Amino acid sequence: MPAPQYDVIAIGNAIVDVMAPCSDELIEQLGLNRGGMMLVDAEQADALYAAMGPAREISGGSAANTLAGLAAMGARCAFVGQVADDQLGEVFAHDIRVAGIAFDTPARPGEPPTARCLIFVTPDGQRTMNTFLGASQFLPAERIDEEAIAAAKILYLEGYLWDPEEPRAAMRRAIESARRAGCKVAFTLSDSFVIARHGDDFRALIEDGLIDILFANEAELAALTGQAQLEAGCDALSGKVPLLVVTRSEKGAVACFEGATHRCAAEPVEKVVDTTGAGDLFAAGFLHGHAAGEPIDRCLRRGAIAAAEIISHYGARSEADLPALMARKLG
Amino acid sequence: MPAPQYDVIAIGNAIVDVMAPCSDELIEQLGLNRGGMMLVDAEQADALYAAMGPAREISGGSAANTLAGLAAMGARCAFVGQVADDQLGEVFAHDIRVAGIAFDTPARPGEPPTARCLIFVTPDGQRTMNTFLGASQFLPAERIDEEAIAAAKILYLEGYLWDPEEPRAAMRRAIESARRAGCKVAFTLSDSFVIARHGDDFRALIEDGLIDILFANEAELAALTGQAQLEAGCDALSGKVPLLVVTRSEKGAVACFEGATHRCAAEPVEKVVDTTGAGDLFAAGFLHGHAAGEPIDRCLRRGAIAAAEIISHYGARSEADLPALMARKLG
Numbered sequence: 293m294p295a296p297q298y299d300v301i302a303i304g305n306a307i308v309d310v311m312a313p314c315s316d317e318l319i320e321q322l323g324l325n326r327g328g329m330m331l332v333d334a335e336q337a338d339a340l341y342a343a344m345g346p347a348r349e350i351s352g353g354s355a356a357n358t359l360a361g362l363a364a365m366g367a368r369c370a371f372v373g374q375v376a377d378d379q380l381g382e383v384f385a386h387d388i389r390v391a392g393i394a395f396d397t398p399a400r401p402g403e404p405p406t407a408r409c410l411i412f413v414t415p416d417g418q419r420t421m422n423t424f425l426g427a428s429q430f431l432p433a434e435r436i437d438e439e440a441i442a443a444a445k446i447l448y449l450e451g452y453l454w455d456p457e458e459p460r461a462a463m464r465r466a467i468e469s470a471r472r473a474g475c476k477v478a479f480t481l482s483d484s485f486v487i488a489r490h491g492d493d494f495r496a497l498i499e500d501g502l503i504d505i506l507f508a509n510e511a512e513l514a515a516l517t518g519q520a521q522l523e524a525g526c527d528a529l530s531g532k533v534p535l536l537v538v539t540r541s542e543k544g545a546v547a548c549f550e551g552a553t554h555r556c557a558a559e560p561v562e563k564v565v566d567t568t569g570a571g572d573l574f575a576a577g578f579l580h581g582h583a584a585g586e587p588i589d590r591c592l593r594r595g596a597i598a599a600a601e602i603i604s605h606y607g608a609r610s611e612a613d614l615p616a617l618m619a620r621k622l623g
Numbered sequence: 624m625p626a627p628q629y630d631v632i633a634i635g636n637a638i639v640d641v642m643a644p645c646s647d648e649l650i651e652q653l654g655l656n657r658g659g660m661m662l663v664d665a666e667q668a669d670a671l672y673a674a675m676g677p678a679r680e681i682s683g684g685s686a687a688n689t690l691a692g693l694a695a696m697g698a699r700c701a702f703v704g705q706v707a708d709d710q711l712g713e714v715f716a717h718d719i720r721v722a723g724i725a726f727d728t729p730a731r732p733g734e735p736p737t738a739r740c741l742i743f744v745t746p747d748g749q750r751t752m753n754t755f756l757g758a759s760q761f762l763p764a765e766r767i768d769e770e771a772i773a774a775a776k777i778l779y780l781e782g783y784l785w786d787p788e789e790p791r792a793a794m795r796r797a798i799e800s801a802r803r804a805g806c807k808v809a810f811t812l813s814d815s816f817v818i819a820r821h822g823d824d825f826r827a828l829i830e831d832g833l834i835d836i837l838f839a840n841e842a843e844l845a846a847l848t849g850q851a852q853l854e855a856g857c858d859a860l861s862g863k864v865p866l867l868v869v870t871r872s873e874k875g876a877v878a879c880f881e882g883a884t885h886r887c888a889a890e891p892v893e894k895v896v897d898t899t900g901a902g903d904l905f906a907a908g909f910l911h912g913h914a915a916g917e918p919i920d921r922c923l924r925r926g927a928i929a930a931a932e933i934i935s936h937y938g939a940r941s942e943a944d945l946p947a948l949m950a951r952k953l954g
Contacts, residue, residue: 345722349679
């Protein structure tokens with residue numbers, strides 16, 4: 293039996309988001325890095341949770357959010373990520389499977405529990421994330437289905453997951469499988485702290501020509517290239533990354549492809565409720581267009597529309613009918 | 624040390640709601656009782672969960688929702704309910720404690736897990752609930768703090784919890800403590816199915832003069848009294864229940880108190896997103912006014928305002944600043 297053919301296979305953290313509104317003062321009191329992502333251990337997670345108001349739990353995880361968006365738009369997707377054998381693991385697995393995404397990674401028994409991200413959302417809609425990686429960091433390389441990757445169009449990797457050792461090995465193996473088979477490798481840099489720790493690895497992957505599509509925001513691009521200016525950052529990667537996509541929050545996005553620079557404005561939003569998942573859904577919209585062979589400008593527009601939807605409500609999983617939204621906005 | 628003095632002590636199910644939008648067709652396919660509440664066993668819960676789309680988890684439980692509203696409006700509250708020693712139990716305990724509600728019932732080790740309610744929300748905002756009671760039905764009577772009840776203004780009891788044997792015994796003990804001490808007993812009938820099973824118990828409590836404040840919706844009032852018409856239902860209880868509050872969804876609410884009938888229109892809502900918790904928050908608003916000695920008409924208005932807030936978003940825990948909302952609406 294041939295391996296199922298996916299548009300996108302993603303490897304990422306299997307996380308449930310625990311989200312609550314909070315005041316700007318609380319962010320200060322807790323000494324959190326406003327708008328950023330911080331890794332926390334079990335003890336820190338407990339202390340932060342105790343300081344958090346009444347919360348809601350919604351499945352998250354950067355690459356998983358991207359896949360959920362892609363699947364909602366009709367792409368055939370598979371996810372690889374490690375949950376524990378517990379209630380939050382069941383929640384994550386349920387939410388991703390009923391989104392129509394293949395997810396076969398068996399739950400890991402015992403401690404640590406399933407990853408969770410404590411997300412404090414300030415009145416301006418900005419999210420400050422505190423991630424307890426839990427089981428997510430123990431994804432073994434054996435979970436990589438090389439045949440499925442070989443048959444896929446795009447392998448999508450989450451930079452966050454480069455931090456722990458086992459998933460890093462798993463992603464390296466996946467990249468090799470993809471390169472051998474001609475499956476494109478897309479990588480999202482995720483956060484500046486990851487680049488601070490693993491920038492050399494990322495630069496080596498890029499120099500070796502292993503990354504076909506790179507997603508970054510402006511801060512990540514600067515951290516990776518050492519260039520503070522957007523243009524200089526893009527130039528530093530030109531000729532090394534065939535397709536570079538840089539998201540710029542309310543300033544829109546830029547893509548560098550085949551020697552040309554494409555720009556796209558942000559999609560207007562009535563009220564920014566929660567920015568969690570903005571980059572993830574931008575990637576979803578962009579990749580959906582790109583996998584279908586659409587022109588870059590249209591891929592950017594799709595990204596901007598999907599990102600605007602996600603920041604208009606709590607949580608990083610779309611609540612709108614994305615295909616209908618795209619049809620309405622793109623005409 | 625004297626027992627802490629609470630405005631309201633509630634005994635109820637300790638439940639986490641698992642909520643997802645769904646089509647009207649799915650409700651039919653699954654054979655669910657649209658708009659109602661159904662008890663399900665573990666196997667049925669698994670099957671329904673598998674049929675449910677991507678969901679979000681938000682703490683719920685009827686009486687707990689009422690307390691969360693009361694606490695948000697400044698009332699001093701305590702909750703008694705049974706969670707299991709698991710992740711959903713931690714979620715429930717966290718959410719109720721950070722809402723400012725005293726909650727000391729120790730988690731129950733082992734199986735069954737914490738109660739959850741699978742809530743399907745149709746496009747009209749109507750919720751269809753399927754409750755797996757889990758640990759919630761094993762609340763032992765020893766958990767009742769008779770001193771705290773004796774010092775409280777109001778003991779609030781959830782009819783749903785009359786179904787399982789242990790909590791029923793706990794509530795009977797709590798009622799006795801309250802009566803002895805002059806603490807008012809408020810009871811919400813919760814759902815017609817509870818009345819179908821335990822109507823005789825409820826009628827006996829009422830005949831014995833043990834209920835000071837009774838909350839019901841129209842269907843529950845009819846099931847309890849055997850009178851299909853609202854007026855006849857109210858008449859049937861007159862002289863037996865000092866204060867009767869009947870909620871009527873978009874038709875508003877009625878209260879019968881000291882021989883007079885008070886009516887209140889529903890508060891207009893821009894869009895009904897999810898009706899989960901409408902009755903619970905009506906009770907919260909009403910009781911908040913009543914505990915402060917306000918006139919019945921103003922208590923009804925408070926109930927209508929709190930109910931309108933809760934149905935304008937997902938979940939049965941308020942997202943608005945309730946005191947500010949009340950101040951704005953009541954002047």
